Amino acid sequence: MAAAPAPIRVEAPATLAASLDSVSKVYGAFAALRNVSTGFLAGSCTVLLGENGAGKSTLLRVVAGLITPTRGQASLFGGFPQQHRHRVAYMSHATMLYDELTAMENLAYFANLHRGEGCACVGSPEMALRAVGLDPTLTRPVGQYSQGMRQRASLARVLQTDPELLLLDEPFSNLDVRSAGQLVDLLADFRTWPVPGGGVRTIVLTTHQASLAEPLADRTLVMRQGQIAEDSTGKQG
Amino acid sequence: MKYLGYVLEHLRKDLRLEWRSRDSINGMLFFVLLMVVVFSIAFDPAGYPTVTRQISGGILWVGLLFASMTALNQSWTREQRNQVLEAQRMAPSPASALFVGKALANMIFVLVVEAVLAPVFIIFFNLHVLGDPWLLALILPLGTWAIVVNGTFFAALGLRARNRELLLPLILLPLSLPAVLMMVQATTGVLTAELDPIYLQSWIKQLAGYDVIYTTVCILLFETVLNAE
Numbered sequence: 001m002a003a004a005p006a007p008i009r010v011e012a013p014a015t016l017a018a019s020l021d022s023v024s025k026v027y028g029a030f031a032a033l034r035n036v037s038t039g040f041l042a043g044s045c046t047v048l049l050g051e052n053g054a055g056k057s058t059l060l061r062v063v064a065g066l067i068t069p070t071r072g073q074a075s076l077f078g079g080f081p082q083q084h085r086h087r088v089a090y091m092s093h094a095t096m097l098y099d100e101l102t103a104m105e106n107l108a109y110f111a112n113l114h115r116g117e118g119c120a121c122v123g124s125p126e127m128a129l130r131a132v133g134l135d136p137t138l139t140r141p142v143g144q145y146s147q148g149m150r151q152r153a154s155l156a157r158v159l160q161t162d163p164e165l166l167l168l169d170e171p172f173s174n175l176d177v178r179s180a181g182q183l184v185d186l187l188a189d190f191r192t193w194p195v196p197g198g199g200v201r202t203i204v205l206t207t208h209q210a211s212l213a214e215p216l217a218d219r220t221l222v223m224r225q226g227q228i229a230e231d232s233t234g235k236q237g
Numbered sequence: 238m239k240y241l242g243y244v245l246e247h248l249r250k251d252l253r254l255e256w257r258s259r260d261s262i263n264g265m266l267f268f269v270l271l272m273v274v275v276f277s278i279a280f281d282p283a284g285y286p287t288v289t290r291q292i293s294g295g296i297l298w299v300g301l302l303f304a305s306m307t308a309l310n311q312s313w314t315r316e317q318r319n320q321v322l323e324a325q326r327m328a329p330s331p332a333s334a335l336f337v338g339k340a341l342a343n344m345i346f347v348l349v350v351e352a353v354l355a356p357v358f359i360i361f362f363n364l365h366v367l368g369d370p371w372l373l374a375l376i377l378p379l380g381t382w383a384i385v386v387n388g389t390f391f392a393a394l395g396l397r398a399r400n401r402e403l404l405l406p407l408i409l410l411p412l413s414l415p416a417v418l419m420m421v422q423a424t425t426g427v428l429t430a431e432l433d434p435i436y437l438q439s440w441i442k443q444l445a446g447y448d449v450i451y452t453t454v455c456i457l458l459f460e461t462v463l464n465a466e
Contacts, residue, residue, distance in 0.1 A: 066323055066326060068466065085329045094320040095319045095320075096320050096321050097321065097324075098250070098315070101257075109246065109250050110324060112242075112243075112246045113325075113328035113330040114329060
């Protein structure tokens with residue numbers, strides 16, 4: 001009797017949280033991105049490395065929908081970036097907070113802008129501040145914080161929106177080694193947070209300190225002169 | 238959260254920022270008070286009360302227009318500091334709510350300045366209102382909104398320009414000319430009581446129409462302006 005044929009395994013295609021298709025971004029005579037095509041798997045953590053001016057921040061801003069590519073197309077969760085803003089959070093190397101307001105006031109304000117129909121569940125500002133190691137009862141305005149404290153407040157702003165895709169531009173800059181280590185632990189923990197309605201957390205971050213991001217990285221992209229020069233898969237290999 | 242809730246959230250934030258810094262109101266107040274003093278010295282209001290009454294509407298509105306421009310640029314500069322505007326753009330709340338909230342905040346700032354200015358203006362220009370003074374309670378907010386709604390919009394338009402301080406008056410002044418004409422005619426009509434009430438009503442209605450049209454256009458176009466590169 002002939003052996004039964006082995007069952008055919010059909011694996012669901014891995015979904016992309018974000019993808020870039022032949023994306024170029026030109027500012028005057030300077031090409032910040034040159035024909036970049038890549039995708040970021042949902043649930044993964046991708047670390048972007050490269051020298052200053054390599055195009056890392058521009059790439060993040062294109063994914064966030066903050067700038068429109070000169071050529072090519074960027075998509076988020078299979079649609080236009082602008083359609084999925086409630087599922088994405090972007091932290092720039094600037095604080096993106098008002099200097100005159102306290103951290104709690106800043107976070108409460110942005111949390112309220114994320115509330116509404118179709119918007120992601122919003123965590124509480126107090127919880128977000130405690131998660132990054134800041135005291136929510138601080139009455140000093142953010143403008144009087146140290147650089148490290150501002151960086152943490154900025155991170156709390158993005159974490160409280162409970163994003164599925166977290167885009168971080170230089171999150172370790174201005175942090176001492178201990179704080180940077182705590183941030184790595186926090187981001188690792190963030191990936192395990194359940195997403196309301198299913199789904200997984202994706203992180204794309206840029207940094208100059210590759211060693212710090214190493215424990216997080218599933219994939220590392222090295223950028224040079226607006227192009228992806230190296231693409232290496234890390235621990236998930 | 239409904240649209241009005243977002244507008245109030247932006248308004249609350251702008252009022253809080255102004256309360257902490259007082260940049261806009263202080264700047265406007267000093268500018269407009271100095272202007273009143275300079276004009277009162279230049280025109281000798283005590284010597285020529287009739288002429289003063291005829292020109293004081295123009296002086297008042299031109300002064301408020303120039304003074305408000307200092308605050309309007311300032312209001313968007315706050316959003317650009319620390320790239321906060323990018324966080325606003327990433328938020329899923331409607332972009333036009335940000336515009337309406339900011340325009341309302343600017344309106345309140347200019348009204349506060351007007352409230353302080355009014356007695357000073359009356360004293361320095363030796364003014365006696367000959368018409369119905371209650372009509373000023375209608376003309377002043379309508380005129381202020383005309384300045385503020387356009388100013389807030391065009392200040393946002395010039396956000397990414399290198400010479401934005403220069404760009405705002407270059408765009409705002411020509412576009413505000415019809416509104417300035419309506420405000421000045423209506424205000425002078427009330428101050429002098431020389432204008433036929435039908436014409437006075439007509440100027441006020443035209444000013445209200447101007448406000449409705451420009452507010453609608455600004456709200457509709459604001460998202461494009463905010464996301465322009």
